[in-house]
Amino acid sequence: MIGLVHQDPPVIGSARGRMDRDLAHLSDEGLLSLIAGSDEEALAELYDRFGGVAYGLALRILREDALAQDAVQEAFLAVWRTADRFLAERARASTWVLTIVHRRAVDLVRREELRRGEPLETAPEAAAAESVEETAELGFQRRVVQEALRRLPPEQRQALELGYYGGLTQSELAERLDAPLGTIKSRMFTGLARLRELLAQAGLKESFTN
Amino acid sequence: MADDVHALVGPYALDALDEGDEQGFEEHLALCERCREELAGLREAAASLAYGAPRAVPPPELKQRILAQARAERRNVVPLRRRRNWTAPLAAAAAVAACAAIVLGIWAGSLSNSQDPIESVLSKPGARLVSMGKAGGVAVAPDGSAVLALAVPRAPSGKTYEAWVIRAGEAKPGGLFPGRAGTSIVRIDRPVRSGEVVAVTLERAGGVSKPTTKPLAVSGEVA
Numbered sequence: 001m002i003g004l005v006h007q008d009p010p011v012i013g014s015a016r017g018r019m020d021r022d023l024a025h026l027s028d029e030g031l032l033s034l035i036a037g038s039d040e041e042a043l044a045e046l047y048d049r050f051g052g053v054a055y056g057l058a059l060r061i062l063r064e065d066a067l068a069q070d071a072v073q074e075a076f077l078a079v080w081r082t083a084d085r086f087l088a089e090r091a092r093a094s095t096w097v098l099t100i101v102h103r104r105a106v107d108l109v110r111r112e113e114l115r116r117g118e119p120l121e122t123a124p125e126a127a128a129a130e131s132v133e134e135t136a137e138l139g140f141q142r143r144v145v146q147e148a149l150r151r152l153p154p155e156q157r158q159a160l161e162l163g164y165y166g167g168l169t170q171s172e173l174a175e176r177l178d179a180p181l182g183t184i185k186s187r188m189f190t191g192l193a194r195l196r197e198l199l200a201q202a203g204l205k206e207s208f209t210n
Numbered sequence: 211m212a213d214d215v216h217a218l219v220g221p222y223a224l225d226a227l228d229e230g231d232e233q234g235f236e237e238h239l240a241l242c243e244r245c246r247e248e249l250a251g252l253r254e255a256a257a258s259l260a261y262g263a264p265r266a267v268p269p270p271e272l273k274q275r276i277l278a279q280a281r282a283e284r285r286n287v288v289p290l291r292r293r294r295n296w297t298a299p300l301a302a303a304a305a306v307a308a309c310a311a312i313v314l315g316i317w318a319g320s321l322s323n324s325q326d327p328i329e330s331v332l333s334k335p336g337a338r339l340v341s342m343g344k345a346g347g348v349a350v351a352p353d354g355s356a357v358l359a360l361a362v363p364r365a366p367s368g369k370t371y372e373a374w375v376i377r378a379g380e381a382k383p384g385g386l387f388p389g390r391a392g393t394s395i396v397r398i399d400r401p402v403r404s405g406e407v408v409a410v411t412l413e414r415a416g417g418v419s420k421p422t423t424k425p426l427a428v429s430g431e432v433a
Contacts, residue, residue: 029393037329055268057260098257145262164227189220196255
């Protein structure tokens with residue numbers, strides 16, 4: 001038997017919440033398992049990992065700080081209530097969490113009819129942005145994703161951006177671009193599939209999760 | 211036409227279906243393995259777009275509000291009976307879960323007494339969670355009951371993951387599991403005692419009596 005390395009096990013006492021716990025060692029998936037057991041510290045750790053990305057996404061879609069905060073709050077509470085369901089999902093924890101965040105933001109933007117504006121205009125930077133250091137990893141991930149988007153054929157990129165960041169439905173997009181619905185569907189499909197390849201090439205897929 | 215339904219997977223992954231189309235597609239998803247496979251990959255790509263949004267830092271109060279609200283809800287509900295609607299395809303999730311029969315078997319068993327298997331171990335006095343590195347960990351109670359939570363992808367065909375309980379270099383089989391996207395939750399078949407280590411290897415389908423490959427994950431020594 002090879003490789004029986006002696007590790008320092010982070011020990012979590014049964015008196016949970018009262019002892020020092022090193023949740024940083026847990027995978028995102030492990031964290032969700034604890035959240036499914038109503039573990040508040042695990043929820044706090046999950047927020048530390050994804051709160052920034054979630055807020056950035058929500059702000060991009062909603063373009064208003066208060067609404068973006070609402071979306072993030074609703075999303076994390078949905079995670080809190082339904083983390084047990086993640087166990088039956090075929091997804092990484094990061095994908096599951098960010099899918100919920102996106103869904104909440106898009107629901108809100110549709111409800112608020114904020115899309116009447118121009119979805120592609122640059123989102124406002126949050127006031128606090130300059131005062132807080134961004135982790136190098138996040139900055140790297142942003143550059144890789146933006147670069148991958150740039151490398152997509154323009155019509156695929158447009159379909160992804162207007163759909164994902166703009167919150168437009170496929171039929172709204174078809175109308176806006178004056179293109180057949182079938183064309184929009186296939187741009188979305190092909191664009192995502194291509195994006196996935198580009199990200200995998202960039203090695204980003206691995207760095208998204210632990 | 212059936213082809214038209216399949217074509218909705220791209221827009222669905224982007225949350226870009228129109229309201230009326232969504233339910234129909236989710237019903238289709240529950241029946242269509244191919245679309246579920248595709249959706250898993252496309253969702254991952256879509257979620258990565260979140261990282262492409264401009265940098266923004268949420269106000270610190272947001273975290274506090276979320277935690278306060280979570281705490282308040284916890285007091286008002288019975289844990290693991292909080293089954294409110296999530297916006298994602300529940301029918302599809304159920305179908306996917308049905309495929310992961312082994313994991314689901316374990317999970318369903320635990321649901322019958324409304325207990326998360328990990329929670330059921332961790333709720334015993336003196337229970338500990340021992341890290342297995344970044345991929346997961348193992349919850350061990352003083353009575354020897356142990357549950358493994360490990361993020362390993364579905365095992366290739368003809369292969370299975372096998373858990374081991376190791377004392378002084380001697381490994382004893384602790385159960386087989388197939389792996390999946392996300393985290394596998396697996397009860398260890400034999401008691402795990404102080405001084406022992408839990409490891410997981412990839413073995414041929416059906417399992418083996420001694421590990422033949424290098425462990426994919428090894429826990430710290432159980433205290």
